[in-house]
Amino acid sequence: MSQAAAKQAHIRPLKNHTSFVQSVRNSLTMAYRGLLKIRRTPEQLFDVTLQPILFTLMFTYIFGGAISGDVASYLPVIIPGILVQTVITTSIVTGVQLREDMDKGVFDRFKSLPIARIAPLAGALLADTIRYAIATILTLAMGYLMGYRPDGGLGYVVIAGVLVVGCSWAISWIFAFFGVIARTASSVQGISMIVLFPLTFLSNAFVPVDTMPGWLQWFVKLNPISHLVSAVRELANSGTMGMDAVISLIGAAVIVAIFAPLTVQAYMRRT
Structure with missing residues (x-):
């Protein structure tokens, strides 16, 4: 047996018999690698730093007067x-x-490397939760600077932020699946935008549902993004947790239950 073959034979059992604790440790190490990439190329954070600021300013001052009469009344929406x-x-x-x-x-x-095969995938998904947290904090901070004062209080605002981050992490499994099976990064972005663009804009995020045509209202009311937006509004604006939050959590759990095994299976095949 050649030296290279012997080396492979020595490494393979380590990967196949990785303990759960070691898998978690390897995943955390890979998550740290993802954070180092962000530190070395900070432009990766442009979408979670500039986008919340620009979108908040544009949508608030463009639609605020038309929808709610003034900017202050539109901010809670x-x-x-x-x-x-x-x-x-x-x-x-x-x-x-x-x-x-x-x-x-x-x-x-x-x-x-003698690491768990799932670690690079799990680490990437874990590291991206930091991006979601940054986007959440900046959006809420921008709203505060513009005069948004949620009546639910800080505690419920934090719960709302955690809910959004958790649901976004669940949805990231869908895009991770696209990332594994697609041929190019540009095709992943194209497919993802085709899925996400109508879901976010055909929702109650920006305008009241009752202002929409009747044929569109049924879709908006069933849209899971609408339920998540309603849950965040209830938590932040009134300090209550209703059925929309429950539906959002159930939806997130269903997504993970379906796409996590699919993604892991496809990832193991490709790697």
């Missing part, structure tokens, strides 16, 4: 909508960067 729209859109980056790493052969190099 638009800030939760912008928050959900921004953070959910940010989850697309998970699939795009995953595809880019696979195209560059980064994951092929990871295969030669």
Whole structure:
């Protein structure tokens, strides 16, 4: 047996018999790698830093007077909508960067290391929760600077932020699946936008549902994004947690239950 073959034979059992604790440790290490990438290329954060600021300013001052009469009255409506729209859109980056790493052969190099095979995928998904948290904080901070004062109080605002981050993490499994099966990073972004664009804009995030045509209202009311936006508004604006929050959590759990196994299975095949 050659030296290279012997080395592979020595490494393979380590990967196949990785303990759960070691898998978690490897995943955290890969998540730290993702954070280091952000530190070295801070332009990766443009979508979670500039987008919340620009979207909040544009939508508030363009639609505020027309929909609510003035900007101050529109802020309790638009800030939760912008928050959900921004953070959910940010989850697309998970699939795009995953595809880019696979195209560059980064994951092929990871295969030669005695680490859990799932660690690079789990680490990437974990690191992106930091991006969601940054987008959440900046959106709420921008709203506060513009005069938004949620009546629910700080505690319920934090719960609303955690809910958005958790649901975005669940949705990122869908885009991670696209990232594994797609051929290019650009195709991942294109497919993801086709799915996400109508869901975010055909919702109650920006305008009241009753102002829409009747044939469109049924879709908006069933849209899971609408339920998440309503849940955030209830938490932040009135300090209550209703059925919309429950529906959002159930929806997030269903997404993870379906797409996590599909993504892991496709990832294991491709790597």
